[in-house]
Amino acid sequence: MKTLVRIALAVLASTWVATAALAAGPSYRIEVAGLACPFCAYGIEKELNAIDGVERVETSIREGTVIVTMKDGTALDEATAKRAVKDAGFTLNGFTQAGQ
């Protein structure tokens, strides 16, 4: 019985993870020139999070990059990302789609 419960829980969990992954939209890798401190990173994240459709923002200060994941059915264009980084006071140095 215990085994059956475990299997059922595992199936439910994997279904939830798969659903969440499928529900996420495309992700983009943004290179930010000038990013050099944690406080500045938060300023950039705030501007990017304010864009419609953004689901998640993950910064790597060492790499000077931000991965922006969009909600399902939305997309991010380079001009919008560039404006957000500029409004935070920094410079967009690269913009590539990182995954679907």
Added chain:
Amino acid sequence: MVALAAAAGVATDARAAPQTFNTALPVGKGNFVFREQFFAFEASDDPSPADRDLNVRGSIPVRGYGVTSDLALFGILPWLGKELDLTTPGGQRISRGTNGFGDAQIFARYTVFQKDMRGSNFRIAPFAGLELPTGEDDDHDSLGRLPQPLQSGSGSWDPLGGVIVTWQTLDYQIDAQLAYKANTQANGFEFGDEFRFDTSLQYRLLPRELGPGVPGFLYGVIEANLLHQAKDKIGGFNDPNSGGTRLYLSPGLQYVTRKWIVEAIVQIPVVQDLGGTALEDDYALRVGFRGNF
């Protein structure tokens, strides 16, 4: 009282920044930044028979707003508590003082040069503004009107300006500021104009190696503040017991996270070339925090 001006030297930006003056790092468009700094200042090395001992405690709240990523507006309204102990010519030890809001400062800072590179940036940003007579400048105690330097406010409208240069990398940050404040006359008294040259080095102590994400940074800080103040004028005449040049060296620590910063620094006078019996500083201690919202 030159020392008081130095002790009240204001760091305004809420970025990783110097603790005794400003930085050229940006305030995001439409964003507010907040900073609160508490300070304690003491000056007791009095060459005169009055054996004066001045204590100043206060807080310096700063608000900043990014109109654009290049143009930021700042407002500062300090709260000051001043107490001066001295010996009268008759040999009696007395204490005089006051507390209340000091003179507010408002100014604009504009980034005229910006070079962003991977993991580093360089900026030049001039600023200009005004110190407003918001502090009480006609306070009295049981002995009568307080001397002007002991008032919370100056009563005068004082323009100020300067330029800040910042070079920031992942490992360290260097800031430098040149600033001038032209003090004007009020109540028959005019504080001497102030010239400042400030420098700061912040070096990342922890983490030694950067990992993934955005870790908190612990910076070791060393700052230097050179302050020259012209002589005060009383009734249009120079006060020989005022003005002079001071140099402070200031070690400190600063912990920076994505959303907040805590910091502390001690300003130690290493050179004091003052006019007449102007009171020499002992130290100034600053403790503060900043928030990003």
